[in-house]
Amino acid sequence: MHSILAGIRALTTTVPLWFGLPLDAQTQFDTSPMGGGPFGHSVKHIGSDIYVFRWWVYRNFFIVTDEGVIATDPLNPDAAGLLKQEIKKVTDKPIRYVIYSHYHHDHISGGVALDGEGVTFVAHENVAKQLQDHPNPTLPEPDITFSDTYTVELGERHVELEYYGPNHSDSLVIMRLPEEKIIFVVDIVTPRRVAFRGMPDFWPDEWVRTLKEIEATDYDYVISGHGPETEPAIEPAAVVSEQREYIEDLMAAVKAEMDAGTHSPDQLRQNVTLPKYQDWRAYDDWLPMNIERIWAYYHMGW
Secondary structure: OOOHHHHHHHHOOOOOOOOOOOHHHOOOOOOOEOOOOOOOEEEEEEEOOEEEEEEOOEEEEEEEEOOEEEEEOOEOHHHHHHHHHHHHHHOOOOEEEEEOOOOOHHHHOOHHHHOOOOOEEEEEHHHHHHHHHOOOOOOOOOOEEEOOEEEEEEOOEEEEEEEOOOOEOOOOEEEEEOOOOEEEEOOOOOOOEOOOOOOOOEOHHHHHHHHHHHHOOOOOEEEEOEOOOOOEOOEEOHHHHHHHHHHHHHHHHHHHHHHOOOOOHHHHHHHOOOHHHOOOEOHHHHHHHHHHHHHHHHHHOO
């Protein structure tokens, strides 16, 4: 298996204009849509032995190293079974690490399908606390936990895990590939889509804080934990700022309407609009739910 530096040199011959950066400042990754049927699954090799896996609108990534595979977010048992098959198509190396992004079952309940001899599960310590309080047979408890940061090392590859405090759940971690300047962000960044329905288990103000802190770090690309088959496998760094701006604009618009005397959430849902984002996915269906969630934040302090 070639080294990281060799892989990066092989990928830096040209840079797509889509990123708009100088040729010598950017590694070329495959930015094409994930592909596949809307309700199926697909895999995209984006370069540097990094693969993005999609199941419906959920995504994770895995890395092939000369010592084995680092996998992330096993989603659910069916998806994890497909993920395992796809990994076997790429390499005969075993899965050595499975990293959970956070506790929510829709992202990690496939852990049981990837479990086996020699597999180490890694997660934030609050994931372990949740599993101890609420055991689930589909969710192997993490073998390694941490409070702030932890680095998974396998072969010559590194995945840095960073905890920013509560934002979406109290256990969400950002996964960083420092050599490639890629971050994997689940749920708090979904490019060109409004927030999920009623924003369950989100702290809006902490969400904004977290995104600001992420923006201040060193990265060029984002792999998001959600996206349909029509969206790219990897995105430019700007999608983090765009997500933050949406939440800030949403909060400002709801507060302005409440300050003007509208306190009924039903009326707020009718009065507040965000035309800047009208082309984002789920705008018509989910914006009213987003508005009511922000009403609850200002009305109840929650």
